[in-house]
Amino acid sequence: xxxxxxxxxxxxxxxxxxxxxxxxxxxxxxxxxxxxxxxxxxxxxxxxxxxxxxxxxxxxxxxxxxxxxxxxxxxxxxxxxxxxxxxxxxxxxxxxxxxxxxxxxxxxxxxxxxxxxxxxxxxxxxxxxxxxxxxxxxxxxxxxxxxxxxxxxxxxxxxxxxxxxxxxxxxxxxxxxxxxxxxxxxxxxxxxxxxxxxxxxxxxxxxxxxxxxxxxxxxxxxxxxxxxxxxxxxxxxxxxxxxxxxxxxxxxxxxxxxxxxxxxxxxxxxxxxxxxxxxxxxxxxxxxxxxxxxxxxxxxxxxxxxxxxxxxxxxxxxxxxxxxxxxxxxxxxxxxxxxxxxxxxxxxxxxxxxxxxxxxxxxxxxxxxxxxxxxxxxxxxxxxxxxxxxxxxxxxxxxxxxxxxxxxxxxxxxxxxxxxxxxxxxxxxxxxxxxxxxxxxxxxxxxxxxxxxxx
Amino acid sequence: xxxxxxxxxxxxxxxxxxxxxxxxxxxxxxxxxxxxxxxxxxxxxxxxxxxxxxxxxxxxxxxxxxxxxxxxxxxxxxxxxxxxxxxxxxxxxxxxxxxxxxxxxxxxxxxxxxxxxxxxxxxxxxxxxxxxxxxxxxxxxxxxxxxxxxxxxxxxxxxxxxxxxxxxxxxxxxxxxxxxxxxxxxxxxxxxxxxxxxxxxxxxxxxxxxxxxxxxxxxxxxxxxxxxxxxxxxxxxxxxxxxxxxxxxxxxxxxxxxxxxxxxxxxxxxxxxxxxx
Numbered sequence: 001x002x003x004x005x006x007x008x009x010x011x012x013x014x015x016x017x018x019x020x021x022x023x024x025x026x027x028x029x030x031x032x033x034x035x036x037x038x039x040x041x042x043x044x045x046x047x048x049x050x051x052x053x054x055x056x057x058x059x060x061x062x063x064x065x066x067x068x069x070x071x072x073x074x075x076x077x078x079x080x081x082x083x084x085x086x087x088x089x090x091x092x093x094x095x096x097x098x099x100x101x102x103x104x105x106x107x108x109x110x111x112x113x114x115x116x117x118x119x120x121x122x123x124x125x126x127x128x129x130x131x132x133x134x135x136x137x138x139x140x141x142x143x144x145x146x147x148x149x150x151x152x153x154x155x156x157x158x159x160x161x162x163x164x165x166x167x168x169x170x171x172x173x174x175x176x177x178x179x180x181x182x183x184x185x186x187x188x189x190x191x192x193x194x195x196x197x198x199x200x201x202x203x204x205x206x207x208x209x210x211x212x213x214x215x216x217x218x219x220x221x222x223x224x225x226x227x228x229x230x231x232x233x234x235x236x237x238x239x240x241x242x243x244x245x246x247x248x249x250x251x252x253x254x255x256x257x258x259x260x261x262x263x264x265x266x267x268x269x270x271x272x273x274x275x276x277x278x279x280x281x282x283x284x285x286x287x288x289x290x291x292x293x294x295x296x297x298x299x300x301x302x303x304x305x306x307x308x309x310x311x312x313x314x315x316x317x318x319x320x321x322x323x324x325x326x327x328x329x330x331x332x333x334x335x336x337x338x339x340x341x342x343x344x345x346x347x348x349x350x351x352x353x354x355x356x357x358x359x360x361x362x363x364x365x366x367x368x369x370x371x372x373x374x375x376x377x378x379x380x381x382x383x384x385x386x387x388x389x390x391x392x393x394x395x396x397x398x399x400x401x402x403x404x405x406x407x408x409x410x411x412x413x414x415x416x417x418x419x420x421x422x423x424x425x426x427x428x429x430x431x432x433x434x435x436x437x438x439x440x441x442x443x444x445x446x447x448x449x450x451x452x453x454x455x
Numbered sequence: 456x457x458x459x460x461x462x463x464x465x466x467x468x469x470x471x472x473x474x475x476x477x478x479x480x481x482x483x484x485x486x487x488x489x490x491x492x493x494x495x496x497x498x499x500x501x502x503x504x505x506x507x508x509x510x511x512x513x514x515x516x517x518x519x520x521x522x523x524x525x526x527x528x529x530x531x532x533x534x535x536x537x538x539x540x541x542x543x544x545x546x547x548x549x550x551x552x553x554x555x556x557x558x559x560x561x562x563x564x565x566x567x568x569x570x571x572x573x574x575x576x577x578x579x580x581x582x583x584x585x586x587x588x589x590x591x592x593x594x595x596x597x598x599x600x601x602x603x604x605x606x607x608x609x610x611x612x613x614x615x616x617x618x619x620x621x622x623x624x625x626x627x628x629x630x631x632x633x634x635x636x637x638x639x640x641x642x643x644x645x646x647x648x649x650x651x652x653x654x655x656x657x658x659x660x661x662x663x664x665x666x667x668x669x670x671x672x673x674x675x676x677x678x679x680x681x682x683x684x685x686x687x688x689x690x691x692x693x694x695x696x697x698x699x700x701x702x703x704x705x706x707x708x709x710x711x712x713x714x715x716x717x718x719x720x721x722x723x724x725x726x727x728x729x730x731x732x
Contacts, residue, residue, distance in 0.1 A: 097549050
């Protein structure tokens, strides 16, 4: 197989022994460009389970958005794709068992006949989606459950950790899970946790338009997947404390993290914080390892890549240049971690402290234009709707840490230009608001409307 | 390797329920699937009643005789394969209803011949590991001990409904009746099967107290439950639910005789038949 490349990019090309401040290093796993023979087939055929929450809490706008999204997805599928539709409240209904996508309008009619009622057996609905796909999983097809729900489970299996374990089990057997949070009161912890365990994507939105981009992105990643289940781990050298930056509250000083799927010609990044003691060895400050699963299902390991930096004195260290692009990416991880803290304040209804924390964050020197725009949006949303702000913070910071990046380092420090973003592959685009459409949709029409999963 | 559907060689097949059962049983055996995949005429009729098999054609020379053909061969073969892998009847029925053409069924037979990893994880399988063509599956490990089972019951627990299925909840009564009827009418299988079925029934959370009581007593009474102290209870009449009652009379005897067991089963069966069948 084509090998990915591990890049170690320190914020400064030197370190200060026993310094009070930590040293930050950016680590990238860069995928090669897609070979010519891979581009011939746009993507493997898809077996998709659309699992739609029809509980009474979904009534009104959320169910309308779920159904419209489901219809758009079905209309965008290829003839060699297959789809199953499961609706759940406290009962699980297989609206359509797995079927080839030949009569899209008949499928749309079946979807639109779903109405809201009853309570929410979310796990039962998801499990039925998995069961519909399970007998048909094959290496040459992609099997995915997309769960559209307000995530307020109150029937069946409710324990989040047990649900995550089942979702991870399905992912291990080739059925990945993505989640879409709908409405105002969905449980983002459950929905993001399921997507993380299920090696899928977590998104949320209020309307089908909001969700279009999310689905476009998700199908594009599926189509271009080079490695999946990419995981990074880091070990500190002698007298060096290391941790991955990004989730201080949830995972503490974690030294390994799931990074998700790596598409061709793209990269996944992690930021490592090193606290270098007086006895540290400059040529082996830390070691970074990656492991992943290939498209053929084979476990592969890359590394170790050693982090080695020249030791410098204070005077030399203070004048060492900083790479602006590296700095921008490191900043994203640091900002994500700060947003995690602000999210916790928001959830505790400490809105004044949360706003002050945003103000402080905006004063951070060298903040990239992208990070600034993101923070300003979140701050504004906090004033307007604290509940949605907390959700946006959760999804936004997760995305900041795990979103696929370009294979080249250029442009990260530059101002965000929406017209440039729009030209990128959907999974590389930066979005200020995760839960909203970034551009108005053209009017839908005919059977080719909606997003095209072939992308 | 030749696809499974290509090995059926059933273009000329036309036969009765008995012929169909024998044909599919032989075919599955020759393809390396174990004895537990065997079908019987009774099972064919049961599947036909349950809507798993398409209606047979009437024989031109005898309107009372039903003729099954290649379509039903595929339906029965798939049903047997999937039932043995833990699929409940509703799920099999839906699959077969969505794929009514021979060509569609051929595709399904080839695709579903071997259970996937995901299926093994998420379906209630008993023997998925053995269900491959390359490794013929062994006969189920449970073998009836006829010396311990004076009365011969029968049940295929592959046909036992999945209690978690929502559709099952709506159809419980009928499915139960079918199960018990099979058990009661069979001439060749052990009381253990009845015990297993009762245990499954007792796992339901919607049983009436009367039904639970009956099941508990039947379980205690079952002579093949090893290690349990035999129960000595006097039963005269037990009501399963508003729709069913069974008449027993064993008068405190520790071990019922073969005839008494047969009587219990007959009465039970009769009660169910009178009410529902």
